[in-house]
Structure formats: structure tokens, C-alpha cells
Amino acid sequence: MERVLNSSEAVSSRQEKHTLTDKEFRFLCQLVYKSSGIVLDERKREMVYRRLMRRTRELKVASFTEYCQLLKDNHNAEVDNFINAITTNLTSFFREKHHFDYLEQEFLPSVLNKHRRSDDSKRLRIWSAACSTGEEPYSIAISLLSVLGNNSRSWDAKILATDIDSNVVATAQSGVYVDDRISDLDKTLAQKWFVKGTGNNEGFIRTHQNLQDIITFKQLNILHDWPMSGPFDVIFCRNVMIYFDKETQNRLLPRFYDILTPGGILFLGHSESIQKDSINFEFKGKTIFRKPL
Ligand SMILES: C[S@@+](CC[C@H](N)C(=O)[O-])C[C@H]1O[C@@H](n2cnc3c(N)ncnc32)[C@H](O)[C@@H]1O
Structure with a gap:
């Protein structure tokens, strides 16, 4: 009925x-x-x-x-x-903090170390594949620039941030948020990477230009063809596959695998997973997967 x-x-x-x-x-x-x-x-x-x-x-x-x-x-x-x-766009700065800890303490130091003595190109590409209003890619940029420190200039490091929802991509690109979005952030970090609004902009914060400079924002449906050729060193695809059925997830995961560089990392959301025998990813920690070298 x-x-x-x-x-x-x-x-x-x-x-x-x-x-x-x-x-x-x-x-x-x-x-x-x-x-x-x-x-x-x-x-x-x-x-x-x-x-x-x-x-x-x-x-x-x-x-x-x-x-x-x-x-x-x-x-x-x-x-x-x-x-x-x-679309449901729930997100926050440094959401699922253990991913950023892994990035800062394990992955990026090992990449830096590998390139310390070599003259080969110091290229680093990170993709935030369902970036929502931008808190995820800006958090990645903060981690990245914090680890690169004074070496930033010698690195060609870039973040691609995409989402299907054109409204959230526009918000992400503006880098402007109400200031309570960063109320839980460490104070030193907040002062270093966010500019407080004054006058008419009181109550808002804007992400630092250095963060904006390394991120490119684009509208993209991850289920369509990808215009970029990669390879990516790191992919964040968090809290979006949960909305897809198994069939769609199984079509998507091998594509992430193929566009990752050997040794590259895929971060999934807290309730997302990869079936052990489906793809050859190595398990590196809770929802952290590595393409073998
Ligand atoms: C819950 S948010 C997750 C944001 C962020 N990754 C995080 O974990 O905080 C899910 C995002 O996936 C986006 N999304 C849904 N379907 C998509 C698709 N087919 N392609 C790209 N993005 C999609 C939504 O627009 C939304 O912004």
C-alpha cells in the first residue's frame, strides 16, 4: 500500500x-x-x-x-x-586525529628521510577525495607544512581537494569559518594557521594563505572518470564510502589502489574497511592502508 x-x-x-x-x-x-x-x-x-x-x-x-x-x-x-x-557534509578539523598523527609521525618523516640525500624530484601529492567544507584538506596542509618546516620551499607538495557538492567546495575554497570550528584546536596551532576576522568579520576565522597556496579545490564525483593522472602519495577518502553499496565500494577501491604510488597510503573513515582478500593493501593501523612497495 x-x-x-x-x-x-x-x-x-x-x-x-x-x-x-x-x-x-x-x-x-x-x-x-x-x-x-x-x-x-x-x-x-x-x-x-x-x-x-x-x-x-x-x-x-x-x-x-x-x-x-x-x-x-x-x-x-x-x-x-x-x-x-x-549530501551529508559533517566534518571537522583534525577529525580522526590518529590519521594526522600517522601522517606527521610516520609517513612524512619516512618520505623526507628517503629524499634527504637524493637529487630526484621532491614531489608529494595528496588527495582529499570527499573534502566537504575543507576542514580535512586544511588539516592535511597544516600537518604537511608543519613537518616540512624550512624544507617546504625545496618540495613540490600539493593537495587536491574534491567533493561532489559544489556548495561545500565553494566554502572550502573560501577558507572562512565561524571561529568556534577551531575552539578545540591547540592554541599555538590556531594562532599560526588561522587569521582572526575583525570588524564585520568578527567571529570568523580564515585559513592562512600558505595553506591555501598548496591546495587546489575542484568539484568531482569520485565515481566518474578522474581527470588527474596521479600518482598520489596519500589519499584521504573518509566517511563517504559508508553511503555507497558494496558493489560501488568494490569498484572504487581498486581505482584508489591504481592511482597510489607504491608505498602510498589510503586513509578511510572510522567505520569503513577493506576486505582482507579483495585488494593487496597492507594494513598499517586503524583504517590506514598502504600499497606495497
Ligand atoms: C560526511 S562528509 C566527509 C568529509 C570528510 N572526508 C571527513 O571525513 O570529515 C561526506 C562527503 O562526501 C561527499 N560525497 C558524497 N558522494 C560523493 C561522490 N560520489 N563523489 C564525491 N564526493 C561525494 C559529500 O558531498 C560530503 O561532503
């Missing part, structure tokens, strides 16, 4: 509410899956309802029937906004 989500079940708002039929919900789920790989099910229905209510209000669209029709007719123009509305 067709279940209709009653408006009062989903939102408590004084504004007009729409109903979302099973058929419309199924259409939206299929479109999200096809466009982003994100799997939605009945448990996400209320979340989808809330987020799309906001979008229909912005567009002044009178019903979900009309909104679904708009997605069908005007596919590419609205589908990006639709995906932006559906």
Missing part, C-alpha cells in the same frame, strides 16, 4: 508542507543513486523530506510532484542542487 509521509510527521514548521508519496521517494532514491552512488532507504525518508522541503521553498515549487517533474524535465540544471541538498 502506498505510504504518504504526513507533513506533521516530518517537519514542524508554520510554512506550507507537501506530501511525499512512495513513488516520488523511490524516484528520488534512484536519481541520488545514479548521480552520486549514495544509497538511500526508508530510514532516510524523513531526512530527504526535510532537506527537499527547504529546496522546494527556495524554488517556490508547490509540491514534490512538481519538484520531481522539474528534475525530470530540467535534469542537469536542478540535479546538482538536488545532490547538494541530499
Whole structure:
């Protein structure tokens, strides 16, 4: 039997509410899956309802029937906004701190050591593959520049930060955050790498230019072709595969493997994993995987 989500079940708002039929919900789920790989099910229905209510209000669209029709007719123009509305962008500076400890204390020192006496190119490439609003790539940049220290100039070190959601990429690129985003950060680190806003910008902070200089931000769906050839020394793909089904994950992981340099590291999110016998990654610690040399 067709279940209709009653408006009062989903939102408590004084504004007009729409109903979302099973058929419309199924259409939206299929479109999200096809466009982003994100799997939605009945448990996400209320979340989808809330987020799309906001979008229909912005567009002044009178019903979900009309909104679904708009997605069908005007596919590419609205589908990006639709995906932006559906993605979950939760992130923070130095989230899952043990990854940054591994980067600073194990991986980067070993790379520096290897190049200490050699004249070969000192190239380092790191990819933050679902960077959300940018806290992840800026944290990587802080770790990187902190370890390179005075050697930074002799290194060609760059970070690529990508996400499917064009809104979060724009925020990431601006490098501007409300100041409580860094309230848990070590004070010395905060003073060194963030500029406090004054006047109209009071209450905001901006990431230091030196961090911005080594990061390139781009919108990219990781399930599509990758325009970059790599290889990457490190890939952060954290807390996004959890939204994909096994089939999509199994297609993605070998691609990360192929674009990593031998000895390169893949960091996954806290509840993500790689089946032991599926790919030849070496396990280096909780959600830390290395491509063998
Ligand atoms: C929960 S956030 C994780 C952010 C960050 N990696 C972290 O761990 O803090 C997940 C991000 O994945 C992005 N995402 C979802 N599907 C994607 C896809 N197919 N390609 C690229 N990014 C995607 C979302 O837009 C969102 O910003």
C-alpha cells in the first residue's frame, strides 16, 4: 500500500508542507543513486523530506510532484542542487586525529628521510577525495607544512581537494569559518594557521594563505572518470564510502589502489574497511592502508 509521509510527521514548521508519496521517494532514491552512488532507504525518508522541503521553498515549487517533474524535465540544471541538498557534509578539523598523527609521525618523516640525500624530484601529492567544507584538506596542509618546516620551499607538495557538492567546495575554497570550528584546536596551532576576522568579520576565522597556496579545490564525483593522472602519495577518502553499496565500494577501491604510488597510503573513515582478500593493501593501523612497495 502506498505510504504518504504526513507533513506533521516530518517537519514542524508554520510554512506550507507537501506530501511525499512512495513513488516520488523511490524516484528520488534512484536519481541520488545514479548521480552520486549514495544509497538511500526508508530510514532516510524523513531526512530527504526535510532537506527537499527547504529546496522546494527556495524554488517556490508547490509540491514534490512538481519538484520531481522539474528534475525530470530540467535534469542537469536542478540535479546538482538536488545532490547538494541530499549530501551529508559533517566534518571537522583534525577529525580522526590518529590519521594526522600517522601522517606527521610516520609517513612524512619516512618520505623526507628517503629524499634527504637524493637529487630526484621532491614531489608529494595528496588527495582529499570527499573534502566537504575543507576542514580535512586544511588539516592535511597544516600537518604537511608543519613537518616540512624550512624544507617546504625545496618540495613540490600539493593537495587536491574534491567533493561532489559544489556548495561545500565553494566554502572550502573560501577558507572562512565561524571561529568556534577551531575552539578545540591547540592554541599555538590556531594562532599560526588561522587569521582572526575583525570588524564585520568578527567571529570568523580564515585559513592562512600558505595553506591555501598548496591546495587546489575542484568539484568531482569520485565515481566518474578522474581527470588527474596521479600518482598520489596519500589519499584521504573518509566517511563517504559508508553511503555507497558494496558493489560501488568494490569498484572504487581498486581505482584508489591504481592511482597510489607504491608505498602510498589510503586513509578511510572510522567505520569503513577493506576486505582482507579483495585488494593487496597492507594494513598499517586503524583504517590506514598502504600499497606495497
Ligand atoms: C560526511 S562528509 C566527509 C568529509 C570528510 N572526508 C571527513 O571525513 O570529515 C561526506 C562527503 O562526501 C561527499 N560525497 C558524497 N558522494 C560523493 C561522490 N560520489 N563523489 C564525491 N564526493 C561525494 C559529500 O558531498 C560530503 O561532503
